[in-house]
Amino acid sequence: MPQSLDASAVRDWCSLALESLGREREDIDAINVYPVADGDTGTNLYLTVESAAQAVEAVFAAHETGHTSPALADVIRAMAHGALIGARGNSGTILAQLLRGMAERLGDGDHLAGALRRASELAREAVAHPVEGTILSVARAAADAAENAPTDALRAAYAGARAALAATPGQLAVLERAGVVDAGGQGLLTVLGALVQAVSGEAPPATSPAHARPARQDPSAEPCADSGPAFEVIYLLEADDESVARLRARLDGLGDSLVVVGGDGLWNVHVHVDDAGAAVEAGVEAGRPYRIRITHFDTAAGPAPREQAQRAVVAVVQGEGLADLYHQAGATTVLARPGEPPASGELVEAIRRAHAREVVLLPNDTSLRHTAAAAAEQARTAGVRVALIPTRSAVQGIAALAVHAPDRRFDEDVVAMTAAAGATRYAELAVAEHRSWTSAGVCQAGDVLGLIDGDVAVIGEDLTATALTLLDRMLSSGGELVTLVLGAAAPEGLSDRLESHVREGYLAVDTVTYEGGGDRSTPLLIGVE
CATH class of the missing domain: 3.30.1180.10 (Hypothetical Protein Tm841; Chain: A;domain 3)
Structure with a gap:
């Protein structure tokens, strides 16, 4: 098997990783007990890879008009940059740094083993207090195995990561008590499996999160991680290296789970604190923070049983007749009046009005593509999972609604709706x-x-x-x-x-x-x- 990537393989890697994380997202969320049992690691990793995939698609789209092909270096760096600006949660932020390390080496022509080693090193440097039994252990094991493999370094890396993941309960007491493997490490194994498939064309043996914990135990009934800070604070930051070094020291004194990733003037800052305002203020002193997300933890009683996620469809329509039609199909509508297209704030309000954890957004107009994308991103910062289907007409939206099935997995539903709209x-x-x-x-x-x-x-x-x-x-x-x-x-x-x-x-x-x-x-x- 070839031990290198080209631009098309990176594109496939993004697509396969997103597809796999979409299937496993809820299962990974269910085994998330460290560093906080907030049950969102799978979702955060999915959103991080989704942002990476969008950045890669933008590079390919820029070359379509000129009938040229993008270079590997451009595509892999776009993937890393997309992950950086879209990173969510502790594991998503670390994954962004792992991709950055791989991009540094692969973009310069290095082999995969070297890229995995650099990724592991950068990720550990980004975490203020590295802990064994986490995604960091899985990343290092993958690099070790790749470097020691006489042939087929990528499959060796996957096997090493898989073995390291199985060992995480013996390294971290909270995992052992709950009877689960590390959720972030499970997500990284999924991403590495997608890489193996993108390069070789064959998927490696999977380790399902559903089988990662012994049947004798249920994480929701087990003691969780020690109570910690009340808030998770994440923001992008424009700052120089010296200012970021001071910021790390400041935030390390304010809380824990500190991860600062990035470079070249753009950083993604993640920390758990009791004083969210102080964490943001520290960012202001260091440079220009933006896309600030503050999440309150509520895990004192342990993770609650996960219920089937409520799903809704939000659609932009012209005319009361279409609004009634979409309402009958169960959609929440935004009425676009002649010459007055809705602003992104109106779409965000409609998403909130739908009162759903998962939302499919149908703009039904080519000119609303960027407005809808901005609304989707804003809603995601509030914890709503949003999929934007680029419908260009109300009839494409009708076709998508005709195959909408809320009892399916979210990603399967979105794929079916997208296919129906695209075929119309x-x-x-x-x-x-x-x-x-x-x-x-x-x-x-x-x-x-x-x-x-x-x-x-x-x-x-x-x-x-x-x-x-x-x-x-x-x-x-x-x-x-x-x-x-x-x-x-x-x-x-x-x-x-x-x-x-x-x-x-x-x-x-x-x-x-x-x-x-x-x-x-x-x-x-x-x-x-």
């Missing part, structure tokens, strides 16, 4: 407000425009005739289901005419029609699945 081509009728050039030619004010996937494909004078032409264009490449959403300006009988046209001209294609209301300049939306 969308079109709309609009009325031109003035003369202009379009991709289909020159249009005059008052012309009826037929748009497919956002681009003008048909220009006509009669609304019904243009709708029929547009529908034929959509069905020329096939389809099984046509969704029609009628706007306030749709002429009487339009739906009957279109449904009849489909029945007569396209066998085995079903049609469903909804009253959407909304902006009079958009009389019809069409979706084809």
Whole structure:
């Protein structure tokens, strides 16, 4: 097996790690008893890797227009930077530093064993008081095994990490009492397993968190870590090395679980303290802290039994008719009025109004992509897990809602909804407000425009005739289901005419029609699945 990565393999690594952590997130959360039994290690690692994956995708997207391929160094450093700015919790912050160490060596052409060694060293340096039996022990064992392997260093690293993880209960009393392995170490093993699969094409033998603890014990019934500080404080910090050195000393005196990762002027600071204000004030004195997150711990009685997470869908819609339709499907809606797109604060408020721990966000408009992304990030800082599905039209949102299943795992549900939305081509009728050039030619004010996937494909004078032409264009490449959403300006009988046209001209294609209301300049939306 090759012992090196290329840019595509790093991209695969991110995707596979995110997928694996998505499957194991709740199980890893359930065995989280150290350093605080707050049951969020799996979630924090997932969010950290999600940020890393987004940064990697941004690098690839920047090369698509120029038809070039990104370099390994650019991609692996983007992965590390994304993890740094999105790191959550103690384990997520340490994972970000591990990725930074790997990026330093792999970006300079070093082999994987050297990269794992540098990752382990940097991570230990970042932790104020390293403790054995944690993610640090698993990382060091992976590096040791890789360096001592005559061949196949990566699989050896995984095997070494797996053995080290199994030994963590014997190194840390709180793990032994609870009958669990270290949650952060379990998460790191999952990430390393994804790396093995990305490089070799074969997944290594898995160690499921569900089998990591003896059946005779339940972590929720066992004594937990000693009571500690009341707050977890995390923030990004722009500061120089000298100021960060002083900050480390200051924060070390204020609390525990201190981890400061990063470099080159940007740092991620994590600490558990009783005085959250003092921890933030120390950051202000050192430089410019931002993305400040303060979480209050409530673990005096030990971790509560985990219930099935409540899930909600939040969608942006135009028109009361669509709002009613989405409400009937169980979604919380944000009404977008003509010329007044919702701000990110409105989307955040809708997410809060949904009262859910897990939220799927459907912007239903290409222009709302960045607004929705900002709202999702803000909601995540409040502890809500948010998945943004980049729906570009209400009909794509309808397709996503049609396959929504709250009883599935969150990641499986999001994947199914994303696939349904992506498989739905969308079109709309609009009325031109003035003369202009379009991709289909020159249009005059008052012309009826037929748009497919956002681009003008048909220009006509009669609304019904243009709708029929547009529908034929959509069905020329096939389809099984046509969704029609009628706007306030749709002429009487339009739906009957279109449904009849489909029945007569396209066998085995079903049609469903909804009253959407909304902006009079958009009389019809069409979706084809």
